[in-house]
Amino acid sequence: MSFNVPDDRRYRESHEWALPTDDGIRVGITDFAQDELGDVVFVELPDEGDSVAQDEEFGVVESIKAVSDLYAPVGGEVLAVNEALFDSPELVNDDPFGEGWMLEIEGADETELEELLSADEYEDQIA
Amino acid sequence: MTSHKPPLYRTHRSAGADFTDFGGWEMPASFDSIRTEHGAVRDAVGRFDISHMSEVVVRGPDAAALTNRLTTNDVRELEPGDAQYSCILNDEGVILDDIVVYRYPERDGYLFVPNAGHGEQMATRWEERASTLEFDATVEDRTEETGMLAVQGPDAVEAVESVTADSVADLSQFTARRTEIDGVSCLVARTGYTGEDGYEIVFPAADSETVWAAFDGIQPCGLGARDTLRLEAGLLLSGQDFDPDSEPRTPLEAGLGFVVDFEKPSFVGKAALRELEETGVDEQIVGLRIEDRAIARHGYAITDGDDEVGHVTSGTMSPTFDVPLALGYVDTEYAADGTELGVEVRNQTVDATVVDQRFLNTLEADT
Numbered sequence: 001m002s003f004n005v006p007d008d009r010r011y012r013e014s015h016e017w018a019l020p021t022d023d024g025i026r027v028g029i030t031d032f033a034q035d036e037l038g039d040v041v042f043v044e045l046p047d048e049g050d051s052v053a054q055d056e057e058f059g060v061v062e063s064i065k066a067v068s069d070l071y072a073p074v075g076g077e078v079l080a081v082n083e084a085l086f087d088s089p090e091l092v093n094d095d096p097f098g099e100g101w102m103l104e105i106e107g108a109d110e111t112e113l114e115e116l117l118s119a120d121e122y123e124d125q126i127a
Numbered sequence: 128m129t130s131h132k133p134p135l136y137r138t139h140r141s142a143g144a145d146f147t148d149f150g151g152w153e154m155p156a157s158f159d160s161i162r163t164e165h166g167a168v169r170d171a172v173g174r175f176d177i178s179h180m181s182e183v184v185v186r187g188p189d190a191a192a193l194t195n196r197l198t199t200n201d202v203r204e205l206e207p208g209d210a211q212y213s214c215i216l217n218d219e220g221v222i223l224d225d226i227v228v229y230r231y232p233e234r235d236g237y238l239f240v241p242n243a244g245h246g247e248q249m250a251t252r253w254e255e256r257a258s259t260l261e262f263d264a265t266v267e268d269r270t271e272e273t274g275m276l277a278v279q280g281p282d283a284v285e286a287v288e289s290v291t292a293d294s295v296a297d298l299s300q301f302t303a304r305r306t307e308i309d310g311v312s313c314l315v316a317r318t319g320y321t322g323e324d325g326y327e328i329v330f331p332a333a334d335s336e337t338v339w340a341a342f343d344g345i346q347p348c349g350l351g352a353r354d355t356l357r358l359e360a361g362l363l364l365s366g367q368d369f370d371p372d373s374e375p376r377t378p379l380e381a382g383l384g385f386v387v388d389f390e391k392p393s394f395v396g397k398a399a400l401r402e403l404e405e406t407g408v409d410e411q412i413v414g415l416r417i418e419d420r421a422i423a424r425h426g427y428a429i430t431d432g433d434d435e436v437g438h439v440t441s442g443t444m445s446p447t448f449d450v451p452l453a454l455g456y457v458d459t460e461y462a463a464d465g466t467e468l469g470v471e472v473r474n475q476t477v478d479a480t481v482v483d484q485r486f487l488n489t490l491e492a493d494t
Binding site: 038039041042044060062064065067086093 | 156157160161162351355420421422424443444446451473
C-alpha cells in the first residue's frame, strides 16, 4: 500500500502535517494516518483564538475503531478551525491534505517548522 | 495463544484486506471502509469469512443428554435441522461462552459453534463431563477442518439461493439444510449475527476457496463491520460483553434469560441461576444512546451525577443512525428505558440515555 505524501509541506512523526500559507500554517493529518484510523466520525478542535504549543495536544480525532490525540506540529495562535469537519468528519478520510485540514495557526516560529520531517523523511518513516 | 490463519488468508490479502488478531485468529478487519461494508449488509448483502468460529461435533446415543447438561437451552427440543442459541455456564452461573447448537439435518449428532479460540476448551469440557457421567458420546473439536462463512442482508436469500443445489429460501429462522455449493457439501443455516436476514454456511476447510468464490461480486466484510452490525442489533460479543475472567456475568445480568430453560432437568449453573432469579440481579445490561459527539468505549465509566453506576462493555458510532451507541452494565435501579445517565469520556461527562438494546428496532421507531 502506498500513501500520498505531498512534498509542499512538513510532517510530524505522529502523522500531522504543516503547510505554510499566506495567512499562517495549515495543519492536518496525513493520508497514512487517516487510513490507519479508518472511518473518522468526530474531530475535536480548539476554538479560534486559543493558543497551542508545539508538540502539545490540540485535539482528538475519533474513528469507529480508534481514538487518537492530535499533536501540534508548530505553536501559535489558532487563526481558523475547519468547521466543515464537525458536520462532515469524513473529509479527513476523503481529502486529508486538502478539504480535511484542521487548523490554521499564526505566529509560529520559523525554526519550529524546520524541526519537522521533510516529505522524504516522513515517507521513510511510514514505509 | 497460537496464531491461526484462515484458509482464505491469501485470498483476503490479495483483495486488500487489513487484518486483526481475534481470539488467536488473524482475520480481516476490513476490506473497504466499515461504513461501506456495514451499508452493504443493511441495504443489500455482504459476505463474511467467519472461519475463526469454533466447531465441536457431538455424536453417540447420549449426545443430546450430554449437551443438555452443559448448556442452558433445551437441546431435546431440536428436531433434525433445527438450531438453537444457548449459553455455557460454570457452576456459579457465569457465562463461559455463548453458542449456537445445530442438530444435523441428515444424520445423528450435534454441531455446536463456540466463539473464536474456545473450541478446544469446550470439547474438553464435554469429554470430561461425558466421562464423569458415564455418557456414551464422542466429542470432536473440528475447528481446524471446518470453514464457515456468513452471507447477510436483505438480498441474502436471493444470493444464496442462486448458488445452492437445493432451495434454501424456505428455511425458517434457526433451521439448516444440507446441500451443495459448486459441488461442495455445505450445511446452510438461516442464522446470523448482524440483525439482518441471512445464512451461515459450514463446509470443509479445504473447500473454502470454492465456497467463497461462489459469492464473488458480493461485498466482502471484515470484523469491523461485523462488530458495528451486531452492536446495532444489540447482540453481545463473547469475551467483551461477558467473559468469565474480565466481565463475569450470568445470563440474567446479560439479558440472556430467554435462552435459560429452568424447566429442563439439571444443567451446570442451574442452581446458582435459580437462586439469583429469586433474589434478583444487582446489575444488568442496557443499551445507551450517547447524546454527544463522542464514542463511549469498552471500560468507560457510566455515571449518575458524581456516582459511578456502571461501565461500558461495547461502544461504537452507529453507521446506520449516525449516533454513538453503547452496551454496558448498570445498577438495576438505573436500567429503565429513558433513564438519563452520563459516560466518562476522556475526563468529560457526556450525556447518555438508556434505550432498548435492540437499537435497530428502537431507533428506527424514532426516525
